[in-house]
Amino acid sequence: MAESSLKKSGGRLRVKIEPRLDEPSGKESLLISLGAVAVALILGGVVIAVVGGNPFASYLHIARAAFGSVGVLSDTIVKATPIILTALACTIAFRMKLWNIGAEGQFIMGAWGASAIVLAPALAPESPRWMFIPLMALAGMGMGALWGLIPGYLKAKFNVNEIISSLMLNYIAVSWVNYWIFGVWSEGGFQMSPKFPVNASLPRLSDYAATIPFLRGLTTHAGLLFGIAAAILLWFIVYRSRWGYEIRLIGDNPHAAKYAGVNIVKNTILVMALSGALAGLGGMSEVSGVVRRLQTAPINAGYGFTGIIVAWLAKLNPLAIIVVSILFGALILAGREIQPSGIPKMIQGIILVCLIASDFLLRYRVRLVKGEEE
């Protein structure tokens, strides 16, 4: 079979590789993923050591700076919140083997849509919070959905490669937001909009410190609830609904889906729009809960790309995404203080490489066998 390419020659023991006939158990698959992450951290450590850093100090620093106290744990969750939503966006698209690489742009457009409600302005600044927040969330999801719909429509109608089209839309989204914050909504010539009114901001834990002193200084905001609610909803859609079954069927076997009468064109467009809406909600939650104004740098921080890795590491399981997002939130939060500054990004990339390589162990069984050629 397929052993020839990996054969170790020389010794009497041979590596024998054969396709698995059974599905690996959940425990086995978890162990393999953890092993892959461990290998990735070792490889990342080697690179850090090569450029003159101390990998142990770096990793220890990440752990302490991300989980060391309630305050930093709260900051870690703040970083995890947008990742949960972008990872969910990737999950639903990847389930159908639609490679939406544009969560970054959909996130940015969502942030812009939510900001437009405040800055256009669609609502007076003294409007109540119960009007601001739902309207901003809808606008964010709407703009994100539009940004996902474009590659979805082009894929469905003209068979345009969605990887490249969704990626190109990322760059267009950045220029679009830049136009508004430099030109239209600029505050006194700075590259940012004016600060949002209080009622256009998602509540933070620290807002309740007057009644519960323990919450003082904690920045975790209500966007986390959006993420958790979306994860639960998506879990039901994927595993418990007819639509989710259709999506998985198209992803696993498009021919079978076609013969079963599943409408692939419609589902391509719908799934890309839903994917964009989730990422857009992430953008809304970030401007309203963290930045509280429209500004390019903090919303163009690569959450869309991290979402891809998180979705893959969580094996496209919406509930697992919450846990994995918190780990990546830690990496991003703590990584900001590590020099050289590219380290978190590099480690993310290496983790993804090791994960994909480790999938091999899920599909094939590797055994050491004694003896001669078959």
Place this chain on the structure above:
Amino acid sequence: MDPIVILQAGVASGTVLLFATLGEVLAERSGVLNLGVEGMMLIGAMTAFSVTIATGNPWIGVLAAMVVAGLLSQIHAFIAITLHADQVVSGLALTLVGAGISLVLGEGLSKAGTVALMPSFSIPLLSLIPILGPIFFTNHSVLVYIGYLMTPLAWYYINHTRPGLHLRAVGEYPSAADALGINVYRLRYAYVFVGGMLAGLGGATISLAVAPGWFSELTTGGQGWIAVGLVIFAQWDPIRAAIGSYAFGALRRLILDIQGPLTLLGFDNPFYYNAYLGFFLQMIPYAFTVIVLVIGSRESMRKRLGAPAALGVPYIRGERGK
């Protein structure tokens, strides 16, 4: 806003895309989709710049860029060819790894100042031809001229040589190629390596010729992805790849130049009087890539032409099917 100047600069900056696109054409012709072009270009640009600082010789810098980017591509080759994994996710991971490693190793390079660049010169006689001379043969980097030579060579190699026939066979019908004694795995590894070297050369062309320096991820600014899109537009043909690359190069220059003059076609130039409209100009290359993709995809649907039949499909020896 001199059209000759725009086209001349377009040929220079289009050379970046040309190398990356040609490399991807070769890799995809062998059946391996490598979406890591952006990452390989970044690591190429960073390596070329930093090795040139260290050695003072840009030729060594270019060579190092090609080798390093080629080695990086072998990560994707191993995952896609030997481990039969999904090529889309693997290529994406390669872009992240390439970008991450070049950010880490390139730390501080942006303040390194000026380095020796690849030499520029005019071609005697050819540069005297009206219009074509100034555009194609005057004051270009040696890399631009290498691009002129490489395009027809790649076309001839793919379509009219025996190794080129093997390349196409491996990408269209690997099991038949295997039956004829062609080593499918080895050839695919080799062409992914060549693709990586050319992407690295594209990156080196940025940092040592077209826009000298290292500006972290902004150095490439998505040109690797545009190259992947151009391959589809080019329908895996080197000549069309060259036309597309130079056209994109000229477009990038036009966008810069259009903001200069006070009047455009007799009207007040809106891009001069409202600088913020420049952000819409910045969108054009990316929007244009999407349009080019639509054209390419529709055309290949109509003509039933297009991608190599085994593109993106792992070849598993001994398994039934393609």
